[in-house]
Amino acid sequence: MATALKISCDKRVHQVSLIKKANEMIPYLKRHANETENNRRMLEETHERFLDAGFYSALQPERYGGLELDFGAHTLFSRELGKGCASSAWVAAILACHGWMGGMMPDECQAEIWEHDPQTCVATSFLAAGTKVERRGEEFLISGRWRFSSGVDFCKWALLILPVPQPEGKGPPDVYFVMVDLADCLVEDTWQSNGLKGSGSNDIVVDNVLIPKHRMLDARLTKGCGTPGSEAAGGGYLYGLPLFAISPFNLIGPAMGAARGALEDMIADMKSRQSVTGADLTKVSTVHERIARAAALLDAADAVIERQLEGIVSKGRAGEEYSIEERVRYRINLGHSAKMCCDAVDTLLPLSGGRGLETTHPMQRAWRDVHAIAQHFGLVWDIQSSFFGSVALGHGCPDPKI
Numbered sequence: 001m002a003t004a005l006k007i008s009c010d011k012r013v014h015q016v017s018l019i020k021k022a023n024e025m026i027p028y029l030k031r032h033a034n035e036t037e038n039n040r041r042m043l044e045e046t047h048e049r050f051l052d053a054g055f056y057s058a059l060q061p062e063r064y065g066g067l068e069l070d071f072g073a074h075t076l077f078s079r080e081l082g083k084g085c086a087s088s089a090w091v092a093a094i095l096a097c098h099g100w101m102g103g104m105m106p107d108e109c110q111a112e113i114w115e116h117d118p119q120t121c122v123a124t125s126f127l128a129a130g131t132k133v134e135r136r137g138e139e140f141l142i143s144g145r146w147r148f149s150s151g152v153d154f155c156k157w158a159l160l161i162l163p164v165p166q167p168e169g170k171g172p173p174d175v176y177f178v179m180v181d182l183a184d185c186l187v188e189d190t191w192q193s194n195g196l197k198g199s200g201s202n203d204i205v206v207d208n209v210l211i212p213k214h215r216m217l218d219a220r221l222t223k224g225c226g227t228p229g230s231e232a233a234g235g236g237y238l239y240g241l242p243l244f245a246i247s248p249f250n251l252i253g254p255a256m257g258a259a260r261g262a263l264e265d266m267i268a269d270m271k272s273r274q275s276v277t278g279a280d281l282t283k284v285s286t287v288h289e290r291i292a293r294a295a296a297l298l299d300a301a302d303a304v305i306e307r308q309l310e311g312i313v314s315k316g317r318a319g320e321e322y323s324i325e326e327r328v329r330y331r332i333n334l335g336h337s338a339k340m341c342c343d344a345v346d347t348l349l350p351l352s353g354g355r356g357l358e359t360t361h362p363m364q365r366a367w368r369d370v371h372a373i374a375q376h377f378g379l380v381w382d383i384q385s386s387f388f389g390s391v392a393l394g395h396g397c398p399d400p401k402i
């Protein structure tokens with residue numbers, strides 16, 4: 001018991017340290033936010049700073065040089081980073097969560113990735129287009145295009161979702177995760193976006209790449225029933241969590257941070273600015289109402305996300321199962337938190353006046369980035385609410401992966 005308590009305390013110290021490091025980077029990220037957008041990918045210097053801070057290794061298996069912290073550590077440090085630059089925060093959170101997903105893969109695959117370089121980063125893509133799969137015994141020969149791979153330019157490997165047709169096309173395809181060496185692929189510069197402009201979410205093009213068995217993971221094993229990686233890690237809870245039920249926690253932090261940063265910047269700006277008539281805007285009641293409403297929305301989002309993360313970790317440590325009701329509740333709370341972040345920046349934007357239309361203005365960037373994050377499938381309110389309503393009314397979850 002004493003050893004377990006020490007390990008838990010050590011992980012808590014590491015998590016607090018990452019949050020502190022993220023907070024200290026906010027001024028740097030703010031200074032380079034416009035440059036990051038113009039670059040359409042995160043800056044090399046930012047990547048090096050994130051490597052040195054240990055952000056990417058937050059959920060990576062400890063035996064391969066990672067910190068193996070509790071789930072949600074990346075949500076909390078990316079919330080801080082998002083106050084400075086949502087695009088950079090997005091890449092930090094995404095690459096950290098890929099250490100978690102990589103930790104679910106067979107141990108031989110993990111050794112290929114991290115044994116010789118624990119700082120190796122892994123990309124992902126869950127949106128496949130024009131895929132072709134040929135079964136060769138226990139191996140797959142694959143081709144296709146995988147889109148929206150955030151931060152891929154800083155990675156050496158990529159975990160792709162792969163629909164594998166049944167023999168003779170009978171029944172729905174099986175779904176696998178497959179790990180590919182990016183040296184065998186083409187990363188195509190395709191990212192042109194209105195929000196998260198600096199995330200470098202480019203395409204991965206694969207042409208006749210052979211996937212051996214140890215680089216595959218049946219997606220059905222990621223529903224919370226234990227993975228090859230959780231067994232290799234000694235049975236800890238982290239790599240046996242229900243992936244699709246909680247994966248949007250990998251995404252929400254930068255939105256929360258960007259919206260909070262917009263609020264803090266707006267308050268500071270209002271204190272130093274007057275209207276064209278010379279009026280003191282800090283005394284205008286509608287300004288008070290907008291700032292108060294945004295603050296209440298973001299406080300509510302913070303509270304619900306932190307509470308949900310505490311519940312996930314508590315159940316995981318106790319070895320308890322996650323019911324379908326709990327899984328879809330995670331999803332509606334994530335979707336609603338994203339919606340509250342959008343409502344907060346929508347409330348604040350009019351206070352910036354005409355300057356808030358300029359693409360280089362921090363308020364405009366926050367507005368675009370928060371809305372871009374909320375467009376992710378895992379956070380769209382209409383989708384998450386339909387999952388919850390269907391389960392609540394006895395029809396089950398429409399998405400079998402959850």
